[in-house]
Amino acid sequence: MLSIRFLCLPLLLAATALAAPTAPDTPVLEKRTSPKVTLDKATFVGTGDGSVNKFLGIPFAKAPVGNLRFNLPAAVDPYNGTQTATAFGPACPQQALSLPVLSGVLSDAADTVVNGFLSLIEPSAEDCLSLNVMVPDGTKAGDNLPVAVWIFGGGFEIGGTNIYDGGGIVKRSAAMKSPMIFVSMNYRVSAYGFLASKEVKAAGVGNLGLQDQRLALQWVQKYITQFGGDPSKVTIWGESAGAISIALHMVSNGGDPQGLFRGAFMESGSPIPVGDIEHGQGDYDALVSQTGCTGAADTLQCLREVDFSKLKKAVDASPSFFSFQALKLAWIPRVDGVFLTQPSQQLVVNGSVAKIPFVSGDCEDEGTLFSLSSLNVTTDAGARSYIKDVFTPNATDAELDKLLSLYPSTPSAGSPFGTGAFNAITPQFKRIAAFQGDLVFNAARRFFLQQRAADQPVYSFLSKRFKVTPVLGAFHVTDVLNVFGGGELTDYLINFTNNLDPNGPTVPAWPQYTVAQPQLMTFLDGFTPTKITTDDFRKDAMSFVIELSLKYPL
Structure with missing residues (x-):
């Protein structure tokens, strides 16, 4: 039997790395003067360790409570007085996760990882719209350092800034003589940030989590010079829901970034196949019913x-x-007529994309973690019904036949890829994992890159690390350890934030991705940690998945 500790190790390592505070290399005995910054008429007092100064929990929007609940974020009034900025602000309210029905070691592992992760995010509160700024010690106004703005992931259902300490990245940037500033923000998740229905659409209050992020980016433009940053040199960077958010910022507003960012760095997230906001009507109606609002004249x-x-x-x-x-997902960015005027992949086809350099990469086995909830699907007929009912209810029989032929139940063809007959914990698990991973992640990434590579500098990666993880393989989120844990992606990110090119003297050469030569920086386990590979795997399958997602957005 597999050990729980072994199965959970990658996520636990990641959680430990992300949650750990950045410490100086040597003990600091003398009492340090707390770093300060002036914003409007206020003095914010942060914390420093001699290498990195941190200003934490700065509110950038008014509390989204009362009439501001389920409403557009409102910028804070001008700051005044003396304010302490030494602790992360609370995360926005989280959605409880209903764990899949598993047995034995898988059940114990999922419970350990998920509940452990959620406990790190606490505390949470409705008054949660704050951000954090981390700078190299000694940085002052006028230094004009480039800025990386981190947007966390969590399936648009969970997440917060307090488990992502960017101090180690800032410290590394100074050691590389390419100093940069790290900013992270909280934004509303789940229904609090992505409520969806005809009522929401009519009120013009869709995609509130994205609107929170946009307001935080506007805050950076207004205030980052006070911290020594250059507002014209902002890179937006995120993972999973954070990376998807970045892609949506790139396709919104007709592709005009309005000077809010000049580059994008996306880990496991691209424009995804989402449809109209009224597709969420059923979940909205359930929320209204369960809160006793059904009879209200104005349910919102x-x-x-x-x-x-x-x-x-x-x-x-x-x-x-x-x-x-x-x-x-029940609560996810959708076409609201304001932030998103069409499905995001259609906006890409239409050329509504910010013409900026960007990086977009994925893990190889993106779909495995999300396929543990469908282990009761064990037959070809069951897989067909599952994919049709959940993902493609309007697909024709011929389209389903073709899709299932491109994603066969043969274990060697499924995800975790490249593991042969192993990890086939049910007759359909690897098949469903392959399909889900491509639909939302790898096919979406390739489509985005192929559409844009002729018009702007783009780079892509594939992470195959932690491949030995039983059942899950190189699963979703494992690449985060490569950047917050001090791997190669740390230096690539720092280089990109400084120069809009990930290449530099401390890391292997990363070729630009082109339509003719779609090259991937591939991260591997073992003695050869990186390799350049070609982005041509599952070509027919991914092309057909994109065809369906354009035709039938979720």
Whole structure:
């Protein structure tokens, strides 16, 4: 039997690395003067260790409570007085995750990892829209350092800034003589940030989590010079939901970034096949019913006024990414007519994309983690029904036949890829994992790159590390350790933030991705940690997945 400790090791390592505070290399005995920065008429007092100064928990928006709940974020009033900025602000309210029904070691492992991860995010509160700024010690206004703005992931359902300490990255940038500033922000997740229905669309309050992020980027433009940053040199960077968010910022506003960013660095996230905001009507109606708002003349206003504990209980009952429907998320960015005017992949086809350099990469086995909730699907007929009912309800029989032929139940063809007959814990697990991983991640990434590589500098990677993880392989989120844990991606990110090119003297050469030569920086286990490979795997399958996602957005 597999040991729980072994199965959880990659995620636990990642969680440990992300949560650990950055410490100086040698003990500091003398009392240090706390770093300070002036914003408007206020003095913010941060914390420093001699290498990195941190200003934490700075509010960038008014508390989204009362009439600001389920409403557009409002910028804070001008700052004044003396304010302490030495602790991360609370995360926004989280959605409880309904763990898949597993047995034995898999059940124990999932419970350990998920509950351990969620415990790191706490505390949470509705008044949560704050951000953090980390700078090399000694940085002052006028230094004009480039800025990396981190947007966390979590399936648009969970996440917060307090588990992502960018101090180690800032310290590394100084050691490389390419100093940069790290910024991270909280934004509303789950229904609190991505409520979806005809009522939401009519009120013009869709995609609130993305609007929170946009307001934080505007804050950076207004205030980052006070920290020694250059507002014209901002790179937006994120993973999973954070990377998807970045892609959506790139395709919004007709592709005009409005000077908010000049580069993008995306880990496991691209424009995804999402449809109209009214596709969320069923989940909205359930929320209204469970909070007692069904009879209200204005159900949206009723949700704003309902007691938070009652609202949270209803939100927690929503399907999560560990529910049977998996990556067809209940609360996700959708076409609202304001932030997104069309499905994001259609906007890419239309050329509505910010013409900036970007990096976009994935893990090889993106779909495995999200396929643990469908282990009761064990037959060809069951797989067909699952894919049709959940992901492609309008697909024709001929289209389903073709899709299933491109994603066969043969274990050697499934994910974790390259593991032969191993990890086939059910007759359909590896097949469903392959399909989900391509639909939301790898096919979406390749489509984005192929559409844009002729018009702007782009780079791509594939992470095959932690491949030996039983059942999951090189699963979603494992690449985060490569950047927050001090791997090669750390230096690539620092180089890109400084020069809009990931290459530099401390890391292997990373070729630009082109339509004719779609080359990937591939991260491997073992004695050869990197290799340049070609992005041509599962070519027919991914092309057909994109054809379906353009035709039938979720």
